[in-house]
Amino acid sequence: xxxxxxxHIQSFxxxxxxxxxGRAARRLHLTQPPLTRHIQALEDELGAPLFxxxxxxxxxxxxxxxxxxxxxxxLAEVDAAMLTVRDVAGTRSGG
Amino acid sequence: xxxxxxxHIQSFxxxxxxxxxGRAARRLHLTQPPLTRHIQALEDELGAPLFxxxxxxxxxxxxxxxxxxxxxxxLAEVDAAMLTVRDVAGTRSGG
DNA sequence: GGGGGCCATACCGAAACAGCATTGGACGCC
DNA sequence: GGCGTCCAATGCTGTTTCGGTATGGCCCCC
Numbered sequence: 542x543x544x545x546x547x548x549h550i551q552s553f554x555x556x557x558x559x560x561x562x563g564r565a566a567r568r569l570h571l572t573q574p575p576l577t578r579h580i581q582a583l584e585d586e587l588g589a590p591l592f593x594x595x596x597x598x599x600x601x602x603x604x605x606x607x608x609x610x611x612x613x614x615x616l617a618e619v620d621a622a623m624l625t626v627r628d629v630a631g632t633r634s635g636g
Numbered sequence: 637x638x639x640x641x642x643x644h645i646q647s648f649x650x651x652x653x654x655x656x657x658g659r660a661a662r663r664l665h666l667t668q669p670p671l672t673r674h675i676q677a678l679e680d681e682l683g684a685p686l687f688x689x690x691x692x693x694x695x696x697x698x699x700x701x702x703x704x705x706x707x708x709x710x711l712a713e714v715d716a717a718m719l720t721v722r723d724v725a726g727t728r729s730g731g
Numbered sequence: 732g733g734g735g736g737c738c739a740t741a742c743c744g745a746a747a748c749a750g751c752a753t754t755g756g757a758c759g760c761c
Numbered sequence: 762g763g764c765g766t767c768c769a770a771t772g773c774t775g776t777t778t779c780g781g782t783a784t785g786g787c788c789c790c791c
Contacts, residue, residue: 545642545714545718546641546642546643547640547641547642548641561768562768562769563767563768563769571749571750572749572750572751573768573769573770574749574750574751574769574770574771575748575749575750577769577770577771578748578749578770578771581770586718587718587721587722587725588721588722588725589721589722589724589725591721594768594769594770595768596756596757596758596767596768597767597768598767598768598769599768599769603724603728604721604724604725604728607720607721607724608717608720608721611713611714611716611717611720612717614713615710615713615714615717618706618709618710618713619640619706619710621706622703622706622707622710623640623681623682625702625703625706626682626683626684626686626699626702626703627682627683627684629684629698629699629702630682630683630684630699633698633699656737656738657737657738658736658737658738666780666781667780667781667782668737668738668739669738669739669740669780669781669782670779670780670781672738672739672740673739673740673779673780676739689737689738689739690737691736691737691787691788691789692736692737693737693738694737694738
């Protein structure tokens with residue numbers, strides 16, 4: 542079964558954009574440890590590391606760069622799905 | 637935060653295709669009650685029902701039809717993301 | 732009116748999760 | 762070379778989430 546979760550993907554995008562787990566955690570209203578574990582779980586599930594751990598934070602590896610493109614599309618598609626449903630529901634119930 | 641999960645989406649697609657919670661549950665190697673709750677949670681999160689409950693099972697409402705298109709795309713994108721990462725990782729480590 | 736199919740609900744034990752506290756590594760400073 | 766700092770990683774714990782079992786309500790068929 543699909544063990545990857547949207548939360549993990551969201552966490553990944555935040556870390557990729559911040560290059561720093563702590564900052565990403567604040568952005569997500571989360572603390573650092575669970576966020577570290579999200580990334581670990583994702584890497585574990587994909588069978589490949591996504592980041593290089595540097596002294597100053599996290600840097601995307603080529604695998605991470607590739608995943609980031611898909612990750613953004615997934616999140617965008619989820620948003621679109623929710624908007625579409627609300628739109629259809631509103632159109633029919635609201636007139 | 638995003639409360640919709642990939643599990644919910646997967647459950648939705650299965651029920652939509654089977655028009656029957658019990659059969660969808662078997663397909664997902666799950667039992668019927670949690671699957672019923674997945675659908676309920678999804679409908680609750682989206683703020684609109686997705687299925688019409690009939691005597692013989694479940695029938696998609698227009699909202700459900702609209703969501704189904706996005707749902708399939710989301711799952712396909714997740715699959716593509718995993719394949720891409722494995723491909724990039726394999727290319728770099730394997731030669 | 733007993734039997735079988737359907738989805739929904741109550742309840743419970745197990746697994747997952749977030750947060751706190753702490754560890755461990757790398758660097759800059761004095 | 763010891764010390765403070767900044768980072769990610771880990772041990773532990775309380776809580777929440779989640780799936781399974783058992784059951785209920787509804788309708789059709791015989």
